[in-house]
Amino acid sequence: MVQQVQKTKAIGTTLVDVKxxxxxxxxxxxxxxxxxxxxxxxxxxxxxxxxxxxxxLVGESGCGKSTTGRAILQLIKPTAGTVKLDGVELTxxxxxxxRRKRAEMQxxxxxxxxxxxxxxxxxxxxxxxxxxFKRGNAKEIQEEVANLMETVGLNPFYVNRFAHEFSGxxxxxxxxxxxxxxxxxxxxxxxxxxxxxxxxxxxxxxxxQDLQGKFGLTYLFVAHNLSVVKxxxxxxxxxxxGRVVELAKSESLYETPLHPYTQALLSAIPVPDPEVELRxxxxxxxxxxxxxVNPPSGCNFHPRCWKAQAICREVIPPLEEKQSNHxxxxxxxx
Amino acid sequence: MDTHDxxxxxxxxxxxxxxxxxxxxxxxxxxxxxxxxxxPIPEEAAIADSxxxxxxxxxxxxxxxxxxxxxxxxxRAMISLIVILCIVVIAILGPFIYHHIGGLYKxxxxxxxxxxxxxxxxxxxxxDRAHEMPSPQYWLGTDGIGRDILARLMQGMLISIVLAVVxxxxxxxxxxxxxxxxxxxxxxxxQFLARxxxxxxxxxxxxxxxxxxxxxxxxxxxxxxxxxxxxxGGNARLLLISIVLAxxxxxxxxxxxxxxxxxxxxxxxxxxxxTSGTNDLTILTRHIVPNLFSxxxxxxxxxxxxxxxxxxGISYLGLGVRPPGASIGLMISDASQSLSAYPWxxxxxxxxxxxxxxxxxxxxxxxxxxxxxxxxx
Numbered sequence: 001m002v003q004q005v006q007k008t009k010a011i012g013t014t015l016v017d018v019k020x021x022x023x024x025x026x027x028x029x030x031x032x033x034x035x036x037x038x039x040x041x042x043x044x045x046x047x048x049x050x051x052x053x054x055x056x057l058v059g060e061s062g063c064g065k066s067t068t069g070r071a072i073l074q075l076i077k078p079t080a081g082t083v084k085l086d087g088v089e090l091t092x093x094x095x096x097x098x099r100r101k102r103a104e105m106q107x108x109x110x111x112x113x114x115x116x117x118x119x120x121x122x123x124x125x126x127x128x129x130x131x132x133f134k135r136g137n138a139k140e141i142q143e144e145v146a147n148l149m150e151t152v153g154l155n156p157f158y159v160n161r162f163a164h165e166f167s168g169x170x171x172x173x174x175x176x177x178x179x180x181x182x183x184x185x186x187x188x189x190x191x192x193x194x195x196x197x198x199x200x201x202x203x204x205x206x207x208x209q210d211l212q213g214k215f216g217l218t219y220l221f222v223a224h225n226l227s228v229v230k231x232x233x234x235x236x237x238x239x240x241x242g243r244v245v246e247l248a249k250s251e252s253l254y255e256t257p258l259h260p261y262t263q264a265l266l267s268a269i270p271v272p273d274p275e276v277e278l279r280x281x282x283x284x285x286x287x288x289x290x291x292x293v294n295p296p297s298g299c300n301f302h303p304r305c306w307k308a309q310a311i312c313r314e315v316i317p318p319l320e321e322k323q324s325n326h327x328x329x330x331x332x333x334x
Numbered sequence: 335m336d337t338h339d340x341x342x343x344x345x346x347x348x349x350x351x352x353x354x355x356x357x358x359x360x361x362x363x364x365x366x367x368x369x370x371x372x373x374p375i376p377e378e379a380a381i382a383d384s385x386x387x388x389x390x391x392x393x394x395x396x397x398x399x400x401x402x403x404x405x406x407x408x409x410r411a412m413i414s415l416i417v418i419l420c421i422v423v424i425a426i427l428g429p430f431i432y433h434h435i436g437g438l439y440k441x442x443x444x445x446x447x448x449x450x451x452x453x454x455x456x457x458x459x460x461x462d463r464a465h466e467m468p469s470p471q472y473w474l475g476t477d478g479i480g481r482d483i484l485a486r487l488m489q490g491m492l493i494s495i496v497l498a499v500v501x502x503x504x505x506x507x508x509x510x511x512x513x514x515x516x517x518x519x520x521x522x523x524x525q526f527l528a529r530x531x532x533x534x535x536x537x538x539x540x541x542x543x544x545x546x547x548x549x550x551x552x553x554x555x556x557x558x559x560x561x562x563x564x565x566x567g568g569n570a571r572l573l574l575i576s577i578v579l580a581x582x583x584x585x586x587x588x589x590x591x592x593x594x595x596x597x598x599x600x601x602x603x604x605x606x607x608x609t610s611g612t613n614d615l616t617i618l619t620r621h622i623v624p625n626l627f628s629x630x631x632x633x634x635x636x637x638x639x640x641x642x643x644x645x646x647g648i649s650y651l652g653l654g655v656r657p658p659g660a661s662i663g664l665m666i667s668d669a670s671q672s673l674s675a676y677p678w679x680x681x682x683x684x685x686x687x688x689x690x691x692x693x694x695x696x697x698x699x700x701x702x703x704x705x706x707x708x709x710x711x
Contacts, residue, residue, distance in 0.1 A: 075605060102611040115602035118397050119624050129610035162396055178610065 012051030015218050016072065016186055021045040021081035023064070023071045027293060040292045041067045043242035043300075045081070046319045049186070054212065054219040056233030056250070058226060058265075060289060064242040065222045066110070069188040072220065073105050074098050085186060103133050106179040108208075110191040112171035116163035122149070122174055123159040129181045148177040151214075152207060169200035173207065180211065188220045193228060205232055226269050230254055238262045241300045242292055244319055248326040258322055258333035260305050299331065307332045401628065404704040411700025414693035421690060425492040432473075432485065465676050474682050477665075478672055483682055486660035490683065493661045494690060497576050497645050498638045504580035505587050506634055510626065512584075513591025514618055518599055527592065531585035539582035543644065546578045547571075547653040575654050579644050583637050590633045591626055598625050628705035636698035639691045646687055662687050 023042040026035040042064040049055045059065045070076045072083050074090050083090045085105060090098060106129075109115035116125055126145045135141065146156035152173040163171055172192060179187055189208065193201040209232065211217060223229045229236055230250060237247040238259065246259040257263045264283040271277045285304045290296055296303050302312040311331050319329040405411060460480035468475045474484040516524040534542075551571055558570035598604065599622070607617050642662075648654035649663030657664065662683045669680035 070605075073609065075608060099611050099613065102609060107606070107609045109602045109606055111602055115606050117603040117607075117621055117625070128607065128612060132611040164397060175606070178606065181610075 012053075014048045015051040015086060016049040016220070017082075017084040018045055018047050018068075018072060019082045021068065021071055021083065022079045023067050023076055024079045037293050040242050040295055042071060042078075043292070043295065044316075045239070045242070045244050047237050047244050047247055049218055049220055050235075051185075051218055052212075052216060053234040054221050054232055056229035056236040057220060057222045057239060058224060058229050058236060059239035061224065062289065062292070063239045064292070065224075065239050066190050068239070069107070069190050069220055069222045073102075073107055073188055075107070103129075103182040104184050105186045105188070106182065106184040108172075108175055108179050108187060108189040108192045111195050112168050112175060113195075115175050116171060118162065118164060121160045121162055122154075122166075125163065125174060126177050126181055129178060133182055135182070144181070145177075148181055151180070151211070152177045167200075168196050169204060172196060172200075172204050176204075176207065176211070180215065183215060184217070186218045186220070188222065190222045191224065192221075194223065194225065201228065208232065226266070238265065241289060241295055243300065243329065244327075245301065245330070246326075246328045247319065248323075248328075252323070252326050256323075256326075258326060258328040259301075259330045260307055261301050262328075299329070398627070401704045405700055408700040408704065410696050411704075414696035414700070417689060417693045418697070421491055421686075421693075422495055425488050425495055428488040429485065432488070465672070465679070467678065475678060477668060477679055478676075483665075483679065486665060487662070487683060487686060489660035490662040490665055491686065491690070493572065493655060494642045494645060494687075497572065497579070498641050498694075500573075500576040501580045501583065501641045502634045502638060504577065505584045505637060506630060508580070508584040509587025509633075510591050510623065510630060513588035514595050514622060514626070516588065517592040517595025518614075518618060518622065524592070527585065527588055531589055534582060534585050540644065540647065542582055543575070543578045543648055544651065544653060547575060547648055550574060551653060572655060575645060575648055579641050583641065587630070587633055587637070590629055594626055594629045595622055598622050628701070632698055632702045632705060635694055635701055639694040639698070642687070642690055642694070 021042055022040070022044055024038040024040050027037040027039060028034070029036040045064075045068050047055070047057075057065045057068065067076060071078045072090075074083070074093075078091050081091065085101065088101070090101065093101065120128075123142070123145050126148055127141050130136070130141045130144060136144065145159060149156045149159065154170065154173050154177070158166075163174065166174065176192075192208065193204050196204060205228065208219070212219060219232075221229065221232055233250045235247065235249050236253045237244045238253070238261065239245065240261050246253065246257065246262045248258075253262065254266065257266055260283075264285050267281065267283045271280055287304050290300065290303065296313075298314045299305070299308075299312045299317050302308040305312065309332070315331070317329045317331050319327050322328045322330075322333045460476070463472075463476055463480040464478055466472055466476040466480075472482050472484070474482075474487065477483055477486070512523070512527055516527040551574065554570040554574040558573060561570075604617060604621060607621055612620075645654060645661070646663030646666065649661040650667045652667070655661035655664050657668075665683035666680060666687070669676070669683065673680050
């Protein structure tokens with residue numbers, strides 16, 4: 001039912017380069033509100049996004065994938081690490097510089113309901129970034145808003161309606177129009193379809209792909225739905241407990257996963273064919289995801305890993321190129 | 335299922351025809367198995383199906399206007415609103431009209447036309463006409479020293495309403511400013527607000543007002559009374575009471591605002607605004623404050639009732655408006671001395687106070703019901 005779209009993207013140079021990104025949230029406690037611990041939501045993420053590609057970022061709930069997206073856009077101040085957009089360092093930039101840089105990096109939000117101000121009309125919502133960056137006078141902005149609405153498949157007639165009058169899919173189109181208003185080069189899509197009905201998901205995904213071709217966008221596509229990620233991504237990064245454990249081209253990741261966690265994750269995808277589904281072998285992981293307040297030593301997957309040995313408890317495996325263009329953070333890949 | 339075609343088809347008027355899939359109604363429920371017969375949501379259907387004949391896009395109803403519509407359907411609140419409006423009109427326009435149709439004082443003072451305000455000075459007392467019941471001259475009778483009760487009541491209502499307005503202006507501006515900053519930035523300003531609110535909640539507000547009014551009352555009369563705009567005649571004392579009343583009530587308003595701000599700030603549209611390059615000041619003034627409107631309106635209306643009772647209480651104790659000035663609290667105090675003989679004189683100001691306070695409470699309740707997102711009918 002999901003129509004495959006021909007991908008005509010040139011693999012380009014690196015647009016976004018993230019190294020050792022950490023986001024730790026303090027846990028306050030006690031009488032004086034002292035910091036008694038830290039939630040290590042993102043704990044050393046390395047990844048890079050090439051110009052014009054879609055990088056899918058998958059992982060379980062709470063593994064830090066949304067936080068990673070926000071930290072790259074500097075919506076959450078990273079605790080450590082570097083983020084380079086087009087060669088410009090963002091983590092040390094002043095808040096004014098970052099605000100100017102926002103024209104190049106935008107975000108599509110997860111919840112189409114809470115991401116639109118209930119007191120704003122569609123026109124006001126889409127024109128907000130245009131006015132912030134003074135893209136033309138009132139009339140030009142009005143025309144641009146109408147163009148954007150048509151681009152995302154909304155009738156410009158509804159420019160003065162309020163968000164609550166639209167369905168979830170239409171609201172997500174409004175959010176996409178707002179993200180595109182400044183013609184950014186890099187867009188973080190934070191689970192843009194997970195709040196939508198299945199029938200609408202495909203429409204919005206196809207819209208995102210169309211726009212990518214049209215405007216030469218680069219996506220970081222955060223999702224927990226492996227099928228959606230497979231459909232839209234050129235490359236996929238898998239996160240576990242605040243770290244990227246595997247990063248590879250979509251096909252090679254889904255066919256030959258190297259990291260045990262990815263293998264377990266992929267074995268959980270149900271197959272539509274009932275006969276295949278019956279014979280399918282699932283890898284059942286033992287135990288729960290450890291708390292990010294107190295992650296395990298070494299490779300943080302080792303307590304649940306069937307390949308774990310002494311070295312896994314002591315040494316954090318770096319994200320290395322194990323095969324051509326296939327990165328994994330594991331001492332015993334394959 | 336081909337969902338890929340998003341080319342806008344434009345018709346003669348330049349708008350996308352409503353039949354193109356761009357605005358195809360997304361009946362999400364109807365595609366889910368088991369929901370084939372589910373009726374489409376009317377509002378969405380209305381958007382998608384109504385052909386735009388009028389080329390000028392119209393503004394449609396905001397959630398705020400929806401709430402106002404709910405409020406207008408609330409009979410109790412609407413009656414209360416009308417009562418308050420009547421009281422405001424009587425308090426402001428009454429004195430100008432009343433002395434032309436009622437009252438004997440025109441005869442008594444010869445050709446000199448005077449208004450009911452003579453009853454707020456010591457100049458005019460008719461001791462031989464004390465304790466009269468209502469008559470065509472004195473519509474609500476006279477009090478213990480022959481002063482027209484209606485004339486004094488109008489002055490008392492005016493004082494109550496002016497005081498409520500002054501207190502709410504201070505209450506709202508301080509409450510919103512501190513509450514929004516505390517909620518949005520947290521940190522020391524949040525701590526300061528929390529401790530101040532705790533302090534004021536622990537310390538009885540009325541006691542504080544009595545203390546300040548008692549200690550600073552004389553000073554206010556002497557010093558502030560000399561300021562031209564405020565002037566003499568008890569206004570300074572009234573101003574002092576309003577400021578003290580506002581001072582005891584704003585931390586509560588700030589707490590409401592802070593709580594609501596904390597909630598709004600977590601909404602994704604605030605993050606979206608930041609992503610769009612909107613600066614903090616604009617986020618606070620254009621996104622957060624407008625969304626506070628309903629809670630501020632409800633809290634301030636309910637606070638007005640307390641303010642008016644507070645002023646009446648202070649005046650009753652003799653620390654607020656002073657004789658010969660008129661205030662509802664002072665009238666109650668005067669009348670209570672002859673309660674057993676002339677209960678009517680107590681009934682009039684007391685009933686007026688009850689009506690004003692109840693009306694404000696009902697309006698507040700109505701606003702709360704109308705603006706509560708969980709009470710959609």
